[in-house]
Amino acid sequence: MNEPQNFFEFFGIAPSPLLDEVRLREKYYANMHEWHPDLHTLKSEKEQEEMLALSTLNNRAFQTLIDPDKRLAHLLELHGRELEGQGGKLPPDFLMEMMEWNETLAELEAEPDAQRLSAFRQMISNKEDELAREILPLMQTYSFETADEQMLDHLQNYFFKRKYFLRIKEKLTTFAPLK
Numbered sequence: 652m653n654e655p656q657n658f659f660e661f662f663g664i665a666p667s668p669l670l671d672e673v674r675l676r677e678k679y680y681a682n683m684h685e686w687h688p689d690l691h692t693l694k695s696e697k698e699q700e701e702m703l704a705l706s707t708l709n710n711r712a713f714q715t716l717i718d719p720d721k722r723l724a725h726l727l728e729l730h731g732r733e734l735e736g737q738g739g740k741l742p743p744d745f746l747m748e749m750m751e752w753n754e755t756l757a758e759l760e761a762e763p764d765a766q767r768l769s770a771f772r773q774m775i776s777n778k779e780d781e782l783a784r785e786i787l788p789l790m791q792t793y794s795f796e797t798a799d800e801q802m803l804d805h806l807q808n809y810f811f812k813r814k815y816f817l818r819i820k821e822k823l824t825t826f827a828p829l830k
Contacts, residue, residue: 658712658725666795668723668806670716679713682706720817723810729795730803734810741811749815756822763826772823779816782809 659666662678686705691698715721724734759768786809
């Protein structure tokens with residue numbers, strides 16, 4: 652497996668699940684101003700290609716780091732963590748809860764109920780907030796150099812749980828507004 656490009660390093664910022672988005676934007680725009688292909692139309696073809704490659708990398712790195720879920724995935728990949736097909740490592744009680752939520756979604760789809768749907772959405776939101784509060788102290792103390800296997804396991808579990816939440820929320824967006 653090839654080692655992934657380190658987008659944190661590209662922007663000169665410390666790898667972290669939490670970062671200063673204002674600083675990231677400043678670096679992104681400074682790079683964009685320096686490397687945008689339209690600013691180098693009078694240069695040689697080779698230099699234009701280099702600027703296009705840097706501009707493309709700048710955009711890809713920014714799109715990854717500005718999104719908290721993509722940022723965490725990138726960070727875990729930098730630690731050599733495999734993120735495909737690993738959701739089965741989550742605690743059985745969490746997986747059972749996800750099965751129950753999917754059953755609730757199927758029931759709501761078959762028999763729409765505005766009040767029950769609203770309560771379900773609120774419950775999902777509350778659980779998501781609880782998950783974020785639980786992981787925040789770990790994210791705040793994270794250091795790339797000192798992150799141990801236990802910390803990385805917690806971050807990876809959080810990542811997979813977030814994926815489940817996002818899928819449930821995506822399914823909820825397909826429900827027609829109920830009166």
